[in-house]
Amino acid sequence: MAYVDGENFEGRVDDLSPSARETILREAGTNLADLHQLGPLSGYGQIGVEDDSLTVLDTDTHSKYADFRTILLNDVEDTLDSLLDGGFFADLADDPERFVDLVPALRDYVRETIPALPEPDPPTYNFWDYRYGNLLVDPETGDAQAVLDWANLSAADPAYNLAKVEANLLTPETDSAHRTATLRKRFREAYEERRDEWVFDDETRERMHVYRLVARLDAMACLPLWYQDATPAERDTRAAEHREFVAQYL
Template sequence: MSDDAIGFAAVAGMVAACRDDWTLDSFDRVEQGTDFVARVACSTPNGEQRAVLKATIAEWMTPEIARAEPRLFERIGRETAIPVPEVYGFVDRHAEYPTPFYLVEECPGENLEGRPETLAPAARERVLREAGEHLAALHELGEQPRFGQVGVSDGELAILPTDHDADSERELFRAGVDETCDALADGTAFPDYADEPQRFADLAEPLREALHARADALTEPEPPRYCHWDYRYGNLLLDPATGETTAVLDWANLSVREPAHNLAKVEAHLLDPGGNDSEARARELRALFRDSYESARDGWAFTPAKRDRMETYLLKCRTEAMACLPLWLEDATPREKAKREREHREYVREYL
């Protein structure tokens, strides 16, 4: 069922499947994202209740992985101080509606995707400090038995095999490099969105060579832990006045990797290479993020080896940003895309 076909009757049915004592009164579709998400108003035994309904309709998201999100909300909410929505109910399989789907609390706050510059300096700093604390809390859930992706097996959270035949951070890194560089060479990771498919094709092989060489030189990674792979402004709800993070969303892509790789990925998201920060300001925010993380993990420190691995991971993150440019800048002008291209090329030049 496409999102266009999901009308009032379907939304009402999904709400009732999650909570049989709730009745849908109205709903508003949230346009952002690749899944069906709606804010719903319902009549309940305790009066009117507002909530959020999400149904997975993106073809690239497997049900085994998507089913993990409400279960992760429950575990993260129970075992950490990371703010996540309360879960009202979820359904893994249904004969009529797209699954999985779930019903959760509607949290306060605003999505500031593409607008972090609207935050006051102190509020922006709070976002970075809390990001460090949240990742530390996630990683402190403990070492995991193997690398992979978090999903659901036999109704329980489990670590699923990856798409790659790899059982170490180094092997997964290499596989990710090849996948990304292949995308750059073939017309980016999102050719349907690309107005210039060959924008970075000339850099595909030089970047592949540089990243594989850096993989050879990687020091031994830490054991794998849960990693939120998409911790960015688009998946945060914030108090725009204070910068307080009121909810961390999108847990359907939780990976099991080494913490330094997760830290690099989040730095790449929150310190947007296309933002308006000066180099000095970016260094200041990076230091806030890293100091916050380090302070929240007892006995953990940013050693030279970890910093070196993060630099390699950050180069890979930049390569991924190049491959994703058509989607991430879908609504940008040609001039804005060209500006971002120049920024990416300038960044990778020193590594090639």
């Protein structure tokens, strides 16, 4: 960040012009398509380094999976367990029981739905933390100057990466439905144009629908950290938005 020009717009997306935001979404689609073209990989799991090369780890700490649905359900179960105790950052939680009442129904939903999802695509490099906070962009045009923080690279269904990035870059709570649809279209068109033999078919959309819920559960578990400096009213507003979102699935 000290050597690359560009600004970070974490928490101030509204400062970007409409055209700059469209550029960010379009470039995100192109960048992820280029990343996903580097697959397929040898399995689903955490990416690490062995013998000076990137690989899908298979260790006592990080297991490799043959089916993405297995690792996804395991991760969601852990997220739901965390919500029973205040989230991933329970020591920062002002209300540790904020989402406890939702956990049983959510657990039933994911246990029924995730194993029955259509077959995931072969694993590709997955940079799920592609968000405004990890971008340095030209403040006038929105052109990306750098994409930061690659520590949490994984091997996953590419549709999972796409759903997570849509969750990170789209703000339907503050944008109109039309504006959100326009930005999503820019993102998906750019990805589809860049990625060889890729289409957003019905099975991909079905998986992404569930993956968006997974992304939202992660956000719920991270609320104490992400909004530790917010007012109680602001945290309550975010929690209400989360509840409204997950209600669509329940």
